[in-house]
Amino acid sequence: MVLYRPQKRARVQELRHSVSTLGKPGCPADYKEPFRSNIRSFLHDFARGPVSNAPALSLPGVKAWRVPLQSENGVPLSLYILDEKPSLSPPLHCERCRVLGWSHHPVCRNRYHFIIASIELQESYGVGKGRKLCLSCFCVIPASTKMCPGCGSNAMRSKILEARTHLLHGLIHTNGYGHLLRVNGREGGSQTLSGREIMDLWDRLCTMLRARKVSVMDVSRKYNMEYRLLHAIAYGHCWYGRWGYSFGRGSYNIALSQYKKTLFTISHIPLETFINSIDKKHSRIVSLYKHLAKPSSVNSVAQLMCMMMEFLNKISRKSSIANTNTGQGACSDDKDTGCNQTPSGAVACRWPSKRLEQAQEALLRVLRTADKATWLSRQILRENARSHIGDTGLLDFVLKGFVDKNINHEVVRRRINETTRMLEYRLEAMGTGLDDQRQGPHDAQHYTGVVVEQPKYDEVLEHLTLVYHAVRELMPKDAQILMDVKQLIKDYMGEFSRDHYEFNLKRRHPDDPFRMLCYLITENGHQKDPPPPELVVLPGNATIGDLKRAAEEAFQDVYLSFERLQVLAIPKLQGAKDSQRLSTVLNFRGPLCLLEVVGTGVEKNSSARHEAGLEQWVVDCPCGTTDDDGERMGECILCQIWLHTRCIGIRDSEPVPQQFVCNLCSWQLSPSGGCSVDLHEDRSL
Numbered sequence: 001m002v003l004y005r006p007q008k009r010a011r012v013q014e015l016r017h018s019v020s021t022l023g024k025p026g027c028p029a030d031y032k033e034p035f036r037s038n039i040r041s042f043l044h045d046f047a048r049g050p051v052s053n054a055p056a057l058s059l060p061g062v063k064a065w066r067v068p069l070q071s072e073n074g075v076p077l078s079l080y081i082l083d084e085k086p087s088l089s090p091p092l093h094c095e096r097c098r099v100l101g102w103s104h105h106p107v108c109r110n111r112y113h114f115i116i117a118s119i120e121l122q123e124s125y126g127v128g129k130g131r132k133l134c135l136s137c138f139c140v141i142p143a144s145t146k147m148c149p150g151c152g153s154n155a156m157r158s159k160i161l162e163a164r165t166h167l168l169h170g171l172i173h174t175n176g177y178g179h180l181l182r183v184n185g186r187e188g189g190s191q192t193l194s195g196r197e198i199m200d201l202w203d204r205l206c207t208m209l210r211a212r213k214v215s216v217m218d219v220s221r222k223y224n225m226e227y228r229l230l231h232a233i234a235y236g237h238c239w240y241g242r243w244g245y246s247f248g249r250g251s252y253n254i255a256l257s258q259y260k261k262t263l264f265t266i267s268h269i270p271l272e273t274f275i276n277s278i279d280k281k282h283s284r285i286v287s288l289y290k291h292l293a294k295p296s297s298v299n300s301v302a303q304l305m306c307m308m309m310e311f312l313n314k315i316s317r318k319s320s321i322a323n324t325n326t327g328q329g330a331c332s333d334d335k336d337t338g339c340n341q342t343p344s345g346a347v348a349c350r351w352p353s354k355r356l357e358q359a360q361e362a363l364l365r366v367l368r369t370a371d372k373a374t375w376l377s378r379q380i381l382r383e384n385a386r387s388h389i390g391d392t393g394l395l396d397f398v399l400k401g402f403v404d405k406n407i408n409h410e411v412v413r414r415r416i417n418e419t420t421r422m423l424e425y426r427l428e429a430m431g432t433g434l435d436d437q438r439q440g441p442h443d444a445q446h447y448t449g450v451v452v453e454q455p456k457y458d459e460v461l462e463h464l465t466l467v468y469h470a471v472r473e474l475m476p477k478d479a480q481i482l483m484d485v486k487q488l489i490k491d492y493m494g495e496f497s498r499d500h501y502e503f504n505l506k507r508r509h510p511d512d513p514f515r516m517l518c519y520l521i522t523e524n525g526h527q528k529d530p531p532p533p534e535l536v537v538l539p540g541n542a543t544i545g546d547l548k549r550a551a552e553e554a555f556q557d558v559y560l561s562f563e564r565l566q567v568l569a570i571p572k573l574q575g576a577k578d579s580q581r582l583s584t585v586l587n588f589r590g591p592l593c594l595l596e597v598v599g600t601g602v603e604k605n606s607s608a609r610h611e612a613g614l615e616q617w618v619v620d621c622p623c624g625t626t627d628d629d630g631e632r633m634g635e636c637i638l639c640q641i642w643l644h645t646r647c648i649g650i651r652d653s654e655p656v657p658q659q660f661v662c663n664l665c666s667w668q669l670s671p672s673g674g675c676s677v678d679l680h681e682d683r684s685l
Contacts, residue, residue, distance in 0.1 A: 016068040023204025032497040034535040035176035038209045056160050061088025075192045082113040096179045099630035103612035104529035106559040108173040116168040168198050174558045176212030176494045203243045210494035234305040236267040248489030251631045253624035262481045269301040285463045308464040315457045359398045362388040367427035375424035514538045516593045518551040545578030551597045560608040564601040636662040
């Protein structure tokens, strides 16, 4: 009897897009429609889903898709795109839109979350029997635990949209306006992607899908310092400025012109001015890096800090190359052997390391006993050291290895005597790795023709920290202005296609599609807070009636409160019939045509009419702010006006009082009617 054994089905390897190429022109596609159409086409053609077997993605009103990715090293990753419906998945309103001044935008029907998680979300429960992952911080906890001991959140509910451990988390509304919520590179716990790789990917995705404007709140820290200030001083712009993000909105009523002026001033501090305002310790740091920069010159604080940061990056790259693939520490064959450990070449010589250290100490003892201004010839130095070390070959070997090396903040210098043509040595005190204390802070002549060893990572970091805090003390107001500008925005100009610069401005071909940006106005004219215009793309043979229907469907498709919208007329095409072709009545040159459309049927009293909601509250702070800017505020219990807690004297370390009175109300309540009450001391009733 012959048994039939079916052949094993060959495994089909999953097609994964490279993190470094996804979003480039033609990879995987080019889109020319508005974002609301492009994102749906992208999900339909290149994403897998909706994903239904992941507990972490099981949220009400949310559908999830997965785009397989891989890093440059071949590590598999997943880009999850979550389609959230605010009407079914609270909260209804977007807090970030209100902070950015987009509170007049109507609530969109969909929000698309782009997430690269630190773990594989489809395997979020596959961590072994009796254990599970907290869906907020992704810590492994017992299966019966209800409250996560790590983050204190409800471990029974999915917090995927609130987790702070994602490598990437971006959100784009259906109208093309979005927010970059989180980027976690190497220092944020990423084992596969750097911060630049993540930002490159996000920037290409926004460009490919034709996003319009995207914001980011820059609160990043690096080297235990505020990176938006550190990077602004060193490079003249914030870190996100590498990708085109710039001033979006300043807290405490800071204007763009004020920000630009401050940014230029603080990044162009002359080095001489900086040296004259700091102590001797800082001056020695400046002298060191001025010498290390030769033959180039360092003339400003920005160049100095930029040089330090490049040193840190260079040392970090070297250490990352020396690390194991798992990134769990340095390799055992690290080649960095400073002279405060074993002399250079000790591994390849015939003497043991202990013998080498003894010979090195004997030579140093001779140099320390001599006058620092006196140069000892090689013969005298070796003869004096022979009383402790009899092996002259060993002494000659060590003499070659510890020249120009930092040994416990001392450096052995060597020169050739111009008269005798013999080698001479002497020992110099380096302190923090700089010139001798007897020299002035600006005297660098002693370093002429001398090779100074580059400082170690910890030393450079300490120097950078000292200069950073010195700049903050030197220019506290300017530094505070840069610290108060956190809201950044990039305009991706999603209304245009990638090839709009190649548009033929001389003559339009009859078959070219019409790209029209429609501005919605009411029957009575322009409304107070109009929604952003919507892009409508129509074929070359479209009629005026097609344009009206397309504009009507576009606004209905994007906004919740526009479901009953009806487009009544187009003022620019007044008098033309709906059956007429657009090519016969529209004569425009350029990649985009701007049109106003008159509509009716908008639900004005709906809570989805604006991202700010129906709540009416007034901001009138002494700094000049008249709207929520994301900073901490308190409400006066008498006039019900909101003010910044910092502007009324409440420190950030202090809690916001439940009841306090503003200066104006306290002045009116005072017996004299003209004496103001200090709110910091007496602000409660």
